[in-house]
Amino acid sequence: MPHHDHDTIDGDVYVSPRHLASTTGTGDPALAPLLDLGWDLRHDEDSNVYVSAPDRRVRLGYLPEGDDDGLWRINAYKDSFGPPAWGVCFNDRVPTEFVQAFTTVLATAYEQGPDAYLARPVPCLDEHDPFLAVAPLLKQGWEIGRPRWGVFAVQAPDGHAGMEFTTGDLDPETELTTREARWQLWAGTSIDRPVWYATASTDTPIALLTAVTECVADPAPLPRWRQATSSYIKGMAQLTPILLPGPPAPTPLDVQRTVSSRRPPALSAASVARWSTTSRPALPGPRR
Template sequence: MTHPVENLDPAQTVHVLPRHLAGPGAVDPRTAWPFPFDEGWPFAQTDARTAAAFSPCLRLQTTYDPQPDIPGKGTWTINAHRAPFTPPAWRITFDATTPIELLHDIHTELLDLYLEDRHSDQDRLFQDDTAPNEAYTPLLTCGWSHDVKTDGTQTFLTPEGLGGVRHRYAYSGSSDPVWRAWGGYPSEPHWKARISFGTPATLVAAFTASLVSTEPLHRTVQDVPVRTRRALYTAAATTKQPHGNTPVAPPPPAPVSGRTR
């Protein structure tokens, strides 16, 4: 049995879910970074497509390194510094193959936190009081499984098993990420994310909310990863339409209890 996507022209536009299997989309720093560059946020990009953006105070730095010598690789990185030119207080890295919409949503939340801090006496970029459960509750409400181990980690897996989020709830002082996420087969994921200790849980919650969003992503057939296409939900092939107005076909048989529609 063939999947509907496999019968379409490679250049055809489709609308797909779940987001973690959609593929990266158009890899463009200005799409990922919703910063007000006309209001003092420096932006630079080289001929090799390496790009960087900074907050006016220079405490936030986000970069894109395409690593052209390694096919399909590259890294998006967010660094937060308590003071300019000091070592990062926390860091988030994403593979370049991470869906661009997930990157946009976490950077949007990053900008919101920055603006809140600038116009108040808070410092939520470094003293966030959001509880970790706000980051993983959206996963549980969408039917993800939950496994807790005595080594101090808990793992949340997608209903079809082709994506996950791992949280190290017992901090051991090591340099290992406190949060990890991936899409695709665990042994060979399409993309990975690594979130260090000290990262505001508000940002992690924005990422997981985007991860389980039911708004379909626009992709061409050729941009959708081949190995996991059979796990996608697809809408009818269309020409470009207003964002978010296309209905999504229902998921395959055997629905999972608790999954949102």
């Protein structure tokens, strides 16, 4: 059963809603989709990790020792020596599953070619319509937030997560280096001081954004180690202990064998052991 008295829970737990689960503390699952394609992996003396596509047109930085809390930075380029065509940032508390959802679809898009991983959003144009990225959240009961000038926002039913889309012209450099980007997804008590956030610049392909929002909107809880869960979820998330499976229920054949083993054996001359100084003791039967 779900618990709200978190101090009485120990061990593995499910966290619900999943946007309150925070990071798993390891980047391996999110790096795997790109490394499986044979992308180049390098690291520096500070243990920051850099992954690049073979043509250097998509680059990922996993930066635990970076200059700020932007743990994941992913950029794509039309020209490998030019400015980024789009950029995405996940901070150090984003649930790792959300980043993995992004890199999984990014790997697929890269295999399809530039028309997929550099596809610009186009309003009212089928799969490139920006608001398709919001649809998975609305389907799970997220509501349109208070209208603000130049901003479209949706908010989770519990009020502890939201997504914003800013209209109008934005500075490309600012989008890549601050939270003032076209898209922002966050969790916590307010967008001004979120516990975790993710940003995406103007030309980020909608398919990549939708992969993240579909993962966020998934009603299934996320597994976490209780002692590693963030203190901010206290009183906000539901924690359900993960119980290890018990022994399987006995089948009718198991019951029959058990009953048969309890019946007294029919004694006969052949079944009585004959002991002598030269005979070996009977070997024990198989253990159950």
